[in-house]
Amino acid sequence: MNTVAAGRADPPQDERRRPRPVGGRQRGAALPVPLVGRAAEYAVLADAVTAAGSGRGGGLLVCGPPGIGKSRLAAETVGLARDKGFTVVEGRADPLLSGLAYAPIVQAFRDHLRAPSGEGIEELGVLFPDLRPDAPSTGDPALQRTRMYESVLAVTRRLAARNPVLLFLDDVHCADRGTVELLYYIGRNAGELPVLVLACFRSGVANEALTAMAAATRRDPTGRLLELAPLTDRAVRELVGHLLGAPPSPALLRAVTSRASGIALFVVALTRHLATGRMSGPLPEVIRDVVLEQVNQLGETERRLLEVVAVAGVHGRPAVLGTVAGLDDPVLHAALRRLARTRLVVEHRSGAEPHYRIAHPLYAEAIYGELGISERRSLHAAVGAALDASGAGSTVASAPHYAAGGDRVPAARAVEVFSDAGRRALTVGELDEAVDYFLAALRRAREVRPEAVPALLVDLARVEQGRGRLGEAAALLDGAVTLGARRGEEPERLRAWRHLQALLEAERGNVRAAVDLARATGRRPDRDPPMRLMIHWIIALREVDLAELALVSKELAELPSTHDTPTAHAAARLGAGVLAALAGDPATAFAELSEALELAGRCGGDAPHVAFPIRMLLNGLAVVRGDLATGIRVADVESTAPVRLWLPGATCYLETMLATTRYYAGDLATALTHLDHAVAEARRVGGDRLESRTLATRSFLRAERGDLDGAEADLTAARRRYDPEQIDLKDAVELAATALAVRRGAPADVPPLTGTLPFGDVQLNCLRTAFAGYAAVHSGDEDEADRITGLLRASGHDAAVPAALADLQQGLTAILRGARAEAGRLLRDAAIALRGMGVKLLAAHAELELAELLPRAEAAELTGAATAVLAAAGSSPFPARATRRGRPIGKAGALTRRESEIAPLVGQGLSNAEIAARLFLSERTVETHLRNVYRKLGLRSRVSLARWVR
Ligand SMILES: Nc1ncnc2c1ncn2[C@@H]1O[C@H](COP(=O)(O)OP(=O)(O)O)[C@@H](O)[C@H]1O
Ligand SMILES: [Mg+2]
Structure with missing residues (x-):
């Protein structure tokens, strides 16, 4: 808890045990809460009390807006002084008695003068004629005043001769001029006395004497002026907690914090109000009173202007305010200045023209709340019209006012x-x-x-x-x-809308309907060719109609000859990139698309529909080139916000691509996080196609993580929504089915690899092919294994990842044939290439296979490194082994993460005790895990396990 300052001032303990009653707290009121968030200020006051106690007195002013906590802080100080044996002389200026001379002083001293000794009566005869009716008059008012000030000082001095004195006056802004001067006089003379003069007042109140005193105090090195700032959010949280006697709910806390803006009184009132369950509704009375009390002191013009400021909200530029309030410039500016001085309104100076706002959100609420409905509407309509007329920006400013203006607009x-x-x-x-x-x-x-x-x-x-x-x-x-x-x-407009319909149907999975709609509208030029072409293009991509794709891409590439806009140029590079990819030139495609993305970046918000497909394609190309960092960078999920309006699955696509990219990078945990987002997005935006695709991809990742049951569940769900006509779905579903079958050691479940996509989600497609290769090797089908090597090799000269995977696949096939030397060479090439590109999991697969062909010592090292990569990713090393040996992984499913960590350590010759020590486990736990490993792998001894994992 952070109630009062620790350190210099030492009251916290006592404070907490015995909370001080504040001001005129009523009997039976709730226990006062401890002081919060005023450690520094309290320390200053406590220091002043200590100093005064040892004869070094002075004056201290505390100021701030109403409710900020001035009286409360002063009450703490009064309590501290009493504890230290001070005589406290205290009074308060009453707004209703501000016409009475010296009323607060009289109030403060009266009790002390009634003391039996009757001390001071003589000197104070002027102030208390009833005590000294025969007091002589000097006839000179100024001189008389000086004598009177001296008398009060003398009384104070006399009181201070016995005990140190704290003279405290609250709400001095309501006091008469004399009181302020007198207070200042005593404060100025207290330097050598054990006397502390403390006064609280409200900032922003026009009180000439007070302003002069504050200015003098600011200049005076012994005097102090504390301006209380709003409570911090943290202090507010603490205060609310104390008020409720329990930690507040986030919703309540947010409601209080945002509306109270750190004003303690508002925090207290709102908390009490909201704790009753009313999260909205009228303002608590106290808050209204505080605000209206200030408003009521304004003149008619200021009042009216204040209402306009409250209605105008953030748009309180003088031109607008003047128009709505019907004030000429000089009158307006004078009134604004006066309002700013009251602190009800603050001036903001950002940009060329200053603007004015109500100083506190609750002030605004209170002032606004006093307006009648029809008054509000008229004012809003007038503000909207003034904003409209001033041409200040756009409808963004005027629209909310027109909306609130109702029928007046x-x-x-x-x-x-x-x-x-x-x-x-x-x-x-x-x-x-x-x-x-x-x-x-x-x-x-x-x-x-x-x-x-x-x-x-x-x-x-x-x-x-x-x-x-x-x-x-x-x-x-x-x-x-x-x-x-x-x-x-207009026909062009209608056509554009039909395009939107086409896109929507494609998104809903009604590809046929989409194509019909898009074709029916033709490809004639219209207002937004990039947009129109993009729609054709996305549909063509979805439908994998390569001829259509090429045609549309060509048109995109030629766009700049008719349209010289940044968007057209970006779209043109996109078209050129796709054409290059279709022609089997991924290097050019990559270069064109990189440029396209850069151009699209310069189109501002105009070209999200161009940037999105560029990002998708570029991600795939970057990954198969082995440039994973670029793949991750371009799949920027944040960038999809504007695209989602007409392609709601955009975020989902990018999250899925990022997941696959992370898989390549060997980071299964992050991959699964992306996919969880993708699945959630797919469910949010609906559509079986998206959901099927994301679930299938997650199934693959889960299988790779050894969570075979989770993988199975996802795959089943994905299949339920699976439409084999949609080729991008087919790849994802088949990849998952293949990986799962390989892991389960069930080659019969591996779907056959029919034609692969020359275009589309290349990184997914690449994995699909690689895992089909594992499966072929697994079931000893040499011809199929060769065919898949060929497919991987055909991916193009620049695609480093499929090239390395082709080496891996060919190496595995060579092992099948018993060609160990050839296998060793190929696997080494594959491992080095994949590792070098950071394609870690697939590299580890190659390394484990390679280790098998190496002499013992070298093999152990390589196995250790590869197993470490797999274990770090949460993947099991055994599928690869099982693949090569054609051995099922066991009926009970894959090893758990722990088991797959322990097994290789047995392979390295560690004892159970050593394994336990290394993994921070007990020996018994290690034994249990190993028993499960034996059972799952169908092995009987430590030696056979060691051989298995080696
Ligand atoms: N630092 C604080 N910690 C706890 N409660 C506070 C604090 N400051 C003010 N309060 C409470 O907020 C309310 C208003 O404070 P008050 O001192 O009367 O304001 P001011 O005198 O500035 O108008 C009171 O109920 C007071 O007890
Ligand atoms: Mg007060």
């Missing part, structure tokens, strides 16, 4: 503003906001601008699509196209 303009604001919200991914605006626009458009309705339906469809509600999106698009056709919408 001209409907036709509202349609424009809301449509525009909705589209802007859409591009930044604020879908809820976008829907609100589109619906508001639609409501008015139906009455005043029916021709705008179809486009608004399209907008709403995009939101639904972005939310993954593909069915709703399709219905809205359908409605838009039908209505548009009926209303004679």
Whole structure:
């Protein structure tokens, strides 16, 4: 707990045991909470008390906005002083008595003068005529005042002769001028006395004497002025916890922290209010009172202006405020200055023109809350119109005001503003906001601008699509196209909408429907050729129609001859890249696509639909080149936010690609994290295709991790949604099935490798082929093994990963044939190449096989290194071994991670005790694990296990 300062001031212990009553705390009120978050300030006050106690007195001012905790801090100080034997002379200025001269001083001293000794009565006769009715008058008011100040000082001095004195006045901003001067006078003279003068006042109140005193105190080296800052979030959390007697819920804490902005009084009031379960609703009375008390002191002009500032919110530029409040510049600026001095309003100076805001969110709420509904609407409508007229930026500023302006806003303009604001919200991914605006626009458009309705339906469809509600999106698009056709919408626009429909159908897995829609619209030029071509292109890719793909890519490549826009140039490089890839030239493809991505980066937000496919393709190409770092960099998931609006699966695709890339890099844990995200995304945006694809990929990774049951479950689920027509699905499902069958030692379950994709998800495809190779070797099918080597070799001269995998595959096949020397050479090449590219797991597979062909000592080292890689990835070394030996891994499934850590150590000749020590396990645990290993592998002795793993 962090109540009061530790160290210099030493009260915390006592403080906590005996909380001090604060101000006029009522009987039966809840226990006061400990002081929070004021350690430094308390230390200053405690030091001053200590100093005064030893004869070095002085003056101390504490100021800040209402409710910040001035009185509370002072109360702590008063308590401390009392504990130290001080005589406390305390009073408070009362706003209702601010006309009475010296009222707080009289109040403070009265009790002390009533003391039986009657000391001081003589001197204070002027202040207390009832005590000394015969006090002589000097006739000179100034001189009389000096004498009176001297008298009060003399009384103070006399009191201080017995015990040190703390003279404390609260709320001095409400005091008369005389009180302030007198206080200052005593403070100035207290330097050599055991007297501390402490005064609290509210900042921002126009009190001339007080301002002068504060300025003088700031200059005076012995005087101190403490300006209390808002409580930190941490202190607020602590305070809320104390108030509730338990740690607050995150929701409640957030509600309090964000609204109270560190004002202690608001924290207390809001916590009590919200703890009753009302998370919204009217402001607590105390808060309203604090604010309105200040507002009520304003003149009519300021008050009106304050309301306008409250309504304008973040857009309080003078031009707007002046227009809405109907004030000329000089009057406006004078009023703004006065408001700023009250601290109800603060001036912000960012950018060219300053703007004004209500100083505290709860002030704004309170002031706003006092306005009637129709007043609010009129003001909002006026602010919206003023923003519109000032041309300050865009509809982003005026739209919320038009929305709050209700029926006061001209409907036709509202349609424009809301449509525009909705589209802007859409591009930044604020879908809820976008829907609100589109619906508001639609409501008015139906009455005043029916021709705008179809486009608004399209907008709403995009939101639904972005939310993954593909069915709703399709219905809205359908409605838009039908209505548009009926209303004679421009043909180009209609065509663009049909393209969106086509894309949506493709996304929903209705590839046929998508192709029909896309074909029906033709490929004639229209307003957004890159977009249109991209849609054709994505569909072509999905359908793996290579002829169509080539055609569209060619058109993309030629775009700049008719369109000289950055987007067109990026799209052109994309087209060129695809053409190169189709022509079997991955090096050129990689270069073109890298350039395309860079160009797309320069298009700003205009080209997400171009950048996304570039990222996908580039990731695959980078991975098969063995450039895993680039593969990870380009698959930037953050970049997909804007694309998701019309391609909701975008994030899911990239997460899946990242997962496969991480698999290549030997980081199965991260790979699975990406896939968990991908699966969640697939479920969020719906669509069997996506879900099937992600589940299949996860099944593969789970199998590689030795979680065969999890893999099986994912594969079953993926198959349920599997549509063999969709080739990108086929690869993922077959990869999982193959890996699982290899791990289970069930060659009969391995799906046959029919034609491979020359294009598509190349990294997945590459794995699919490699694992088919493992399976062929596994079942001793030399011809199939050779065929797969050939497929891997055909992947192109620049694709280093498939080339290395071809070596691995050919090496495994050579072992089958008993050609040990050839096998050793090939496996060594494969291992070195894969390791060099950081393709760790596949390299480890090659190394384990190679070790088998080497002399003992060399083999042990290599096995150890490879096993370490596999163990670090959570993968088991045995599938590879099982593959080569044609030996099933055992009925009970693969070894657990622990088991696969222990087994190789037996192979290295370690005793159970040594293994236990190395893995921080007990010997008994190691024994149990080994028993399971024997059972799973069908082995009977330590020697046979050692031979098995070697
Ligand atoms: N540092 C603090 N720790 C705990 N409670 C505080 C703290 N500061 C203020 N409070 C509580 O907040 C409320 C308002 O504080 P108060 O001292 O009356 O404000 P001010 O005098 O500045 O207007 C009181 O209930 C007070 O007990
Ligand atoms: Mg106070």
